[in-house]
Amino acid sequence: MRPYRPDDRDGVAHVCLLTARAGGDATGVYSDDSLMPDVYALPYVDRAPEFAWVVVTGSPERVVGYVIGVPDTAEFIDWWGSEYLPVFDARHPEAAPPTEANPAYSEASLIADGRNPERMRIPELADYPAHLHIDLLPEAQRRGLGRRLVDTLRAALAEAGVSALHLGYAAENENAGAFYARLGFHPLPSSTETAPRVGIATA
Secondary structure, eight states: OEEOOGGGHHHHHHHHHHTTBTTBOOTTTSSOTTHHHHHHTHHHHHHOGGGEEEEEETTTTEEEEEEEEESOHHHHHHHIIIIIHHHHHHHOOSOOOOOTTOOSSOHHHHHHHHTOGGGGOOTTTTTSOEEEEEEEOGGGSSSSHHHHHHHHHHHHHHHTTOOEEEEEOOTTOHHHHHHHHHTTOEEOTTOOSSSOEEEEEOO
16 A cells, blocks of 8 residues: 555556446446546546555556545535536536446436536535545455555544545445444435445544
8 A cells, every 4th residue: 555646547547447336347337438437536636646545566566446535525626616627528528328238327427427516515514524435446355455545544634634524435335334334434414325425533
């Protein structure tokens, strides 16, 4: 595990894609494999690379996991709307027609989320200003790396004066829910069965 470097960007995008279907591989699910990373990974390392860590293996190194976050979600929302959104729109002007294997999280919904940073402005934002995403490939799971990644980010946020953080996850990803519970995350008032949200203090 080490801090993120700019040359890890493609590796982070790849891990995001391979874990984007409730923890499973989303390759080929959408018309463009870059769509999911363009919503849920790359904006984070572009805006706040100092709050990103990766797990690597092999020589040359290969990214097999990461934690990424932003310390101020409200500021991130504003940046997304003013600077990132034009880039996203240019890359993904419209959704492809649904396919026979159309997922529950449709391409149209995914693009709509990319165009709507306000979706991140949750009711608890004043008390839980930071948020994160974490993903590990199966080969990096069950080795304590997830906990180390989250703890490292929490410590960095605490050092930066951020008191608490939150995250959301796919309701069907039961392993993720159990993982966050083991780390001490607790459900937030806005959490629902279909859209679970959890939070934790940074220190």
